[in-house]
Amino acid sequence: MELQLPILEQALWTALWVFAALLYGLLLNGIIRKIVGRIQGRIGPPIWQPVIDLLKQMFLRTSTMHGIMFYLAPIFRAVGGIGILVFMPIVVGVPILENFGASGDLLLIMYFFFFGQLGMALGAGEGGHPYSPIGISRGLSQMTAFELPFGLAMIAVAAQTGSFSIFGIVEAQQGGWTDWYLFQNPLAGLAAFIALVAMNMYAPFNVVGAPQEVPVGPRTEYNAMFLSLMMSGVSVFTVAKCILFMNLFLGGTTTILGFLVKTFIVYFWTVFVGAVFPRFRVEQSIRFLLKWPALIGIAGVAMVLA
C-alpha cells in the first residue's frame, strides 16, 4: 500500500502512537491486576499502579554495571515491540493510524518478534546471576516451540489472502464477522491463539519467569532505569501483539472503539487461560506446543491449500 501522508508527518504520528501504546499497555496491565485482585476477593491496586511502578523504577539510582550487552538488552526489547507497531496498520481507514505498512510486512514483523527476545537473552546472560541463564534457556527453548504453530498460522492466513501485506489481509476480512479468519479458518486461529498464550508467557507457559522457582527469570539482575525501560518495552510489545492478532484474525478494525474492544479481547484471552491452568514444566510445554497446536496449524494450512 502507498503512504497517504507525507513521510515525516506519518513518522510523527507513529511516534505518538508508540507512546499511546505504552500507556495503553500499562493500563491494560493495571486492569488485569485489578480484576485478578477481585477474583481473589481483594480490593486490588488502582489501575494506574503500573504507571507509578514504572516512574518509581525511573527515579531509582542504577547501581549495577555488567557490560555493554547488559545495557543494550532493554533497548533491544523496546525496539522489538516498537518495530512491530510501526509496520502495522492500527485502525484501517484512518490515514494517521495506518503507520508504515508495506508489502511483505508480515515477514518483517515475524523477525521483530524474536529480535527483542534474542537481544534480551544476550544481555541477561551478561548479568552473571545463575538464575538468568536458567530463565533464558527455558525461554528460548519454549520460543522455538511456539514459533512453529505461530508460523504455520501465519502461512495459512497469508496463503488464504494471497498476500504477505497486513493491510491486504485486513482488507480481505472486511465483509462482516463471518469473513474474519478466526471463523474462515478456525484451525489456524486456534493454533495462533494457543501460541499467543505461550508468547505472552502466561500460565500454563510461565515457567520462564516462574516466581516460585527462578525468582524472575532472565531479568533477575535488572534494576532501576534498565527495568523501567524493559517494562515499557514489554507493554508496547504486548499491545503490538494484540494489534497483530486483531489484524490477522479478528478482521482488523475501522473505528477506535473497535480497536479498544478487540485488543482487550485478545489480551484477556491469555488471562482467562492463565487463570484456569496450572504451570507446565519446560519439557511438558514444549511437548504440548509441538504436538497439539503444531498439528492443528498443519491442518489449518492443509485446509487452505485443499
Next chain:
Amino acid sequence: MTETRLDKPHVTIAPDGSLDHAEIECGCFLGEDEMPAPLPFNEAMAKIKNWVRANSLNIIAYGTGCGAIEMRPLGTSRFDMERIGITMAPTSRQSNVLVVSGYLSVKTLKRVIRAYEQMPMPKWTVGLGSCTIDGGMYWDSYNTVKQVDRYLPLDIYIAGCMPRPEALIAGFKELMEKIKRGEANGWNEYLQNLDTYKANQRKVITDWGMPAYNW
C-alpha cells in the same frame, strides 16, 4: 576479601581489604554540602518523586525470623497490601524495602547486609517486632543481634511480639508518610557513616567471607 572491581563506581576498598582507608566516591550519595541549590523546580520535582516512591514499595521477599509469618497475610484478601501499592519482589535488585522480620541471628545478619547493600537507592528498612529494638525474648541469646540499628539503619519500627497485620499496615503507611515528607533517609545515613556501621558489623560477624561492600 581483597576483591577490587574497578568498574563499580561507589566504594574503593583499601588494598588490604579492610575498610579503614576505604573511600566512597561521589555520585553514591549526596552529602549536605553537595546538595544542589533548592530551586523551585527541584522542590516540586522532589515532591513528585517522593510521592511516586512512597506509592510503589517493593518488599524483598526474605523473612529473617518468625515475624515473616505475619507478612504472608498481608498479601491475602483480608489485608491486601497491594491496594496501597505494596508488592513483594523476589530479588534485591528490584526491591526497595527490606523488612527485618523478627529476631536476627548473626548468621542471618550477614545475608541481610548482602541483600540490603545490593538494593538500588533510595531504599528503606522496617524493623518488625520487639526483637529488632532490644532483642525481645532473645535478650540473653549468645547468637542474636540485640539492636539491629547498630548494624543497619532502620526507618520504621513496628513494636509487638508479634505485631498483627493491622499494625504492619499502619507501619507501612507511616513509612509512606515519612517518605513523602522526605525524612526517610536511612540509606543516606548508612553511606555517610559507613565506617561505623562496618566496624559494628565486623565486631559480631567473625567469618566475614564476602566483599567489604556488596553491590
